[in-house]
Amino acid sequence: MHDIKFLRADAPAFAAGLARRGITDAADTLVAADAARRAAETRAQEALARRNAASKEIGAAMAAKDMARAEALKAEVAGLKDEIATLEDAARAAAEQVDALLTTLPNLPAADVPDGVDEHGNEEIMRWGTQRTFDFTPLEHDLVAAKLGYDPEAAAKVAGARFAVLKGPLARLQRALGQYMIDTHTAQHGFQETFAPYLVKREAAFGTGQLPKFEEDVFQTTDGRYLIPTAEMSLTNLVAGEIIDAVQLPIRMTALTPCFRSEAGSAGRDTRGLIRQHQFEKCELVTICTPEQADAEHAHMLQSAEAILQALHLPYRRMLLCAGDMGFAARKTYDLEVWLPGQGAYREISSVSDCGEFQGRRMNARWKVAGEKGSRGAVNTLNGSGLAVGRTLVAVIENYQQADGSVVVPDVLKPYMAGIDRLEPR
Numbered sequence: 001m002h003d004i005k006f007l008r009a010d011a012p013a014f015a016a017g018l019a020r021r022g023i024t025d026a027a028d029t030l031v032a033a034d035a036a037r038r039a040a041e042t043r044a045q046e047a048l049a050r051r052n053a054a055s056k057e058i059g060a061a062m063a064a065k066d067m068a069r070a071e072a073l074k075a076e077v078a079g080l081k082d083e084i085a086t087l088e089d090a091a092r093a094a095a096e097q098v099d100a101l102l103t104t105l106p107n108l109p110a111a112d113v114p115d116g117v118d119e120h121g122n123e124e125i126m127r128w129g130t131q132r133t134f135d136f137t138p139l140e141h142d143l144v145a146a147k148l149g150y151d152p153e154a155a156a157k158v159a160g161a162r163f164a165v166l167k168g169p170l171a172r173l174q175r176a177l178g179q180y181m182i183d184t185h186t187a188q189h190g191f192q193e194t195f196a197p198y199l200v201k202r203e204a205a206f207g208t209g210q211l212p213k214f215e216e217d218v219f220q221t222t223d224g225r226y227l228i229p230t231a232e233m234s235l236t237n238l239v240a241g242e243i244i245d246a247v248q249l250p251i252r253m254t255a256l257t258p259c260f261r262s263e264a265g266s267a268g269r270d271t272r273g274l275i276r277q278h279q280f281e282k283c284e285l286v287t288i289c290t291p292e293q294a295d296a297e298h299a300h301m302l303q304s305a306e307a308i309l310q311a312l313h314l315p316y317r318r319m320l321l322c323a324g325d326m327g328f329a330a331r332k333t334y335d336l337e338v339w340l341p342g343q344g345a346y347r348e349i350s351s352v353s354d355c356g357e358f359q360g361r362r363m364n365a366r367w368k369v370a371g372e373k374g375s376r377g378a379v380n381t382l383n384g385s386g387l388a389v390g391r392t393l394v395a396v397i398e399n400y401q402q403a404d405g406s407v408v409v410p411d412v413l414k415p416y417m418a419g420i421d422r423l424e425p426r
Contacts, residue, residue: 180416
């Protein structure tokens with residue numbers, strides 16, 4: 001959420017930031033609503049002061065036997081009472097308008113984020129790895145996986161479209177990927193493994209920015225809880241409402257969890273295979289830090305995610321997202337896109353975002369320096385996929401497929417595969 005003080009101090013800069021996100025009129029509406037609230041509050045305070053003074057004057061007039069003045073003052077007090085109530089209602093309505101707008105406006109992009117309205121405005125920063133040369137035509141992952149234990153028909157029978165059933169060594173390979181990711185991030189990259197709820201309260205969904213604007217994208221239970229679309233929602237909210245001493249920062253957390261997404265706005269997109277599912281696994285990375293630490297932590301998180309791709313020898317590219325293609329809470333995002341030879345394209349496998357103070361304000365999570373009174377402000381939060389397990393499985397299948405339909409197990413995963421070094425077609 002935005003700091004209303006920044007809007008008051010530099011409304012043109014606030015408006016310019018929103019304009020880069022494609023929002024052109026909200027700043028003026030916010031300025032007007034905030035001005036109306038402050039004016040109504042000021043007038044209400046003035047009317048209250050006058051009512052208190054007039055009430056005292058009534059006693060003096062009655063003591064002086066000036067009944068005409070006393071009656072006039074009583075009428076004035078009665079009128080002021082109604083005026084105060086009207087002004088308080090106006091201030092409350094304006095405050096609600098300000099709050100409603102602030103909760104639905106996205107974060108402002110960082111200065112070095114490129115302009116653009118969609119993915120066509122994203123900038124390629126670098127590429128890593130060499131694309132494999134095949135002596136046969138590589139297939140898309142679902143065609144290969146169908147002979148290795150992937151059973152979409154069984155999943156559809158149980159749960160409907162956009163779910164998957166994996167069997168045998170293919171299921172073990174997925175488990176191996178998730179286990180390898182969490183082991184690597186905890187042992188080598190300084191993230192603390194954390195088990196956190198898969199169901200969260202409305203306040204938690206609001207804190208990370210999924211609510212109120214994107215409610216249709218998350219699954220809700222009958223008791224008002226929400227299934228997490230990413231462990232970011234659980235992990236980030238662990239500091240909600242707290243004031244954290246700077247010596248404890250940065251806090252780095254990771255969790256391997258199922259994720260649940262309604263995919264409300266993705267009709268017709270990636271309907272085949274494992275790319276876009278209602279349920280999938282992801283190894284999430286979350287960092288809580290001070291503003292001064294944020295750039296270094298963003299780089300560290302990005303390098304941690306890339307290290308997994310490099311260890312698996314999966315070619316990828318790093319993209320800096322433009323202002324119009326970033327997520328709601330992000331101020332700067334890098335996407336990692338892995339090469340899929342079956343599709344002949346790079347596809348997103350991780351987003352690594354710096355959210356600045358945006359989520360910290362929504363969660364009322366702050367930081368302080370020992371010995372100082374009060375806090376220094378909202379914490380900075382960062383999150384990223386390290387990686388999406390299902391999409392990594394897709395990449396392994398397509399990059400490690402063989403002419404006979406088998407898939408070779410990457411070397412770093414072999415210790416997790418109980419001696420299986422190749423998935424053979426059934």
